[in-house]
Amino acid sequence: MSKVDVLLGLQWGDEGKGKIVDVLTPNYDVIARFQGGPNAGHTLEFNGIKHVLHIIPSGIFHKEKINVIGNGVLIEPAIFKDEIEALRQKSVEPTENLYISKKAHLILPSHRLLDAANEQAKGNAKIGSTLKGIGPAYTDKIARTGIRVGDVLEFDFREKYQLLKFQHLQMAKTLNFNVEEFRIGSMTLDEYEVKWMDSLETLRKFKLINSEYFINKCLKDGKRVLAEGAQGSMLDIDFGSYPFVTSSSTITAGVCSGLGVAPSAIGKVMGITKAYCTRVGAGPFPTELFDATGRTLCELGHEFGATTGRARRCGWIDMPALRYACMLNGVTDLIVTKPDVMNDFEEVKMCTHYIINDQKTDEIPFEFNEVEIKPFLESYPGWQQSLNNTENYDKLPANLLAYLSAIESNTGVRIMAVSISPDRKDVLFRK
Ligand code: GDP
Ligand code: IMO
Ligand code: MG
Numbered sequence: 001m002s003k004v005d006v007l008l009g010l011q012w013g014d015e016g017k018g019k020i021v022d023v024l025t026p027n028y029d030v031i032a033r034f035q036g037g038p039n040a041g042h043t044l045e046f047n048g049i050k051h052v053l054h055i056i057p058s059g060i061f062h063k064e065k066i067n068v069i070g071n072g073v074l075i076e077p078a079i080f081k082d083e084i085e086a087l088r089q090k091s092v093e094p095t096e097n098l099y100i101s102k103k104a105h106l107i108l109p110s111h112r113l114l115d116a117a118n119e120q121a122k123g124n125a126k127i128g129s130t131l132k133g134i135g136p137a138y139t140d141k142i143a144r145t146g147i148r149v150g151d152v153l154e155f156d157f158r159e160k161y162q163l164l165k166f167q168h169l170q171m172a173k174t175l176n177f178n179v180e181e182f183r184i185g186s187m188t189l190d191e192y193e194v195k196w197m198d199s200l201e202t203l204r205k206f207k208l209i210n211s212e213y214f215i216n217k218c219l220k221d222g223k224r225v226l227a228e229g230a231q232g233s234m235l236d237i238d239f240g241s242y243p244f245v246t247s248s249s250t251i252t253a254g255v256c257s258g259l260g261v262a263p264s265a266i267g268k269v270m271g272i273t274k275a276y277c278t279r280v281g282a283g284p285f286p287t288e289l290f291d292a293t294g295r296t297l298c299e300l301g302h303e304f305g306a307t308t309g310r311a312r313r314c315g316w317i318d319m320p321a322l323r324y325a326c327m328l329n330g331v332t333d334l335i336v337t338k339p340d341v342m343n344d345f346e347e348v349k350m351c352t353h354y355i356i357n358d359q360k361t362d363e364i365p366f367e368f369n370e371v372e373i374k375p376f377l378e379s380y381p382g383w384q385q386s387l388n389n390t391e392n393y394d395k396l397p398a399n400l401l402a403y404l405s406a407i408e409s410n411t412g413v414r415i416m417a418v419s420i421s422p423d424r425k426d427v428l429f430r431k
Helices: 017-027 077-089 109-125 134-143 149-153 157-174 189-204 211-220 252-259 292-300 319-329 398-411
Strands: 004-009 030-033 042-046 049-053 066-069 098-101 207-209 225-228 266-274 277-279 313-315 333-337 347-356 359-361 374-381 415-419 427-429
Touching: 004 017, 004 252, 017 042, 017 225, 017 266, 017 333, 017 415, 017 427, 030 211, 049 077, 066 211, 077 189, 098 211, 109 134, 109 157, 109 189, 149 157, 149 189, 149 207, 207 211, 211 225, 211 252, 225 252, 252 266, 252 319, 266 319, 292 313, 319 347, 319 398, 333 398, 347 398, 374 398, 398 415
Parallel strands: 004 225, 004 266, 030 066, 030 225, 066 098, 098 207, 266 333, 333 415
Antiparallel strands: 042 049, 277 313, 347 359, 347 374, 415 427
């Protein structure tokens, strides 16, 4: 019996999960997404190609590996079809090695409408949603009114669809949302619905399975399974900076419900953090930098959303948040990405504690969104050299090694690898 290893983000998303999953895929037989949906944007780079995945697991470029979209994921069929076509343009044909859970829920065009209506109704308290329909679709799942992938094979699918759409339109009306003016891209809701319905044909051509049986059989047969997280722990529905969160369980616990595996079947938990911190969308960010350093991180780190293109907010690494994420996830191994972005920095800072009402604390407060939080910063000398062509982990500059070692002592977790460029080849694994 083998176990499911997990790889997930420890911050507010965009830690480099896609890249690392792609790099780890040769060590696994199956790569499975367990939550989230098209709000995710996972970037992979190799051989001069850059590719962004949203719903499809990041193992898809290895054609001999099975990729699974688990029951905990949300699928928007039109986005899914576009993603499949983009892969085909890169000569990747995923029909044979991409399996989809029949229990995964569908995002309808009217879920996207409701996402926009909810955001508009929030006024200044907007979450900054990616507007892919995530919140409304998970709402229907929990309310037991959702439509699942397996339903597209049923004779009464259209009926279910129309009923749910009708309810959504009623809700949009209650929120005073102008449905006529709503657009997805340049399409009206009706136009987009045609595209969405057409794309169901693409979805039906895939292996639609009971993925919980498949994954558990793989484990029984000794196959190696890697669960790929989306978003990050600080966006988790329970433990993130609520309500500025996404609507799924982004932590290790989500793997159990999102794939149908027992807690005892969880193996290694690899947590990813950037060497600094970013956040896209609204909500608290104690170490955010509003100065030239913040702008430099954004520019040099190309910190623009892979899904929405929005500029990401940037700041120093946040240890209270990272320790919290390590605790919630049971992280066994850390992976640090993007230290290369700070190569020219004279000094690099790390928030080790928060100061709230003149008290030093290392707990994330319940009133995370309301209280004023001052980060207590420690300074580390920069390494001020390029990391290109570094042969192995131990050959990293001494000042960077000291900074990494401070991350380890602050979290109590060993770093297993450091990524030093967007490219697949640039990951230094520690012996
Ligand atoms: P994900 O959502 O966690 O998969 O991360 P994203 O793809 O949204 O954002 C990470 C960005 O950083 C992408 O543009 C990657 O190509 C890039 N990236 C990943 N690792 C590194 C690294 O070590 N150094 C640099 N400079 N860029 C990286
Ligand atoms: P990956 O997998 C970064 C953020 C949004 C918004 C909040 C809620 O690429 O790391 P939603 O669309 O889920 O209703 O948005 O969560 N968000 C992400 N931020 N990376 C992501 O995914 C994100 N997915 C959602 O910006 O603040
Ligand atoms: Mg991303």
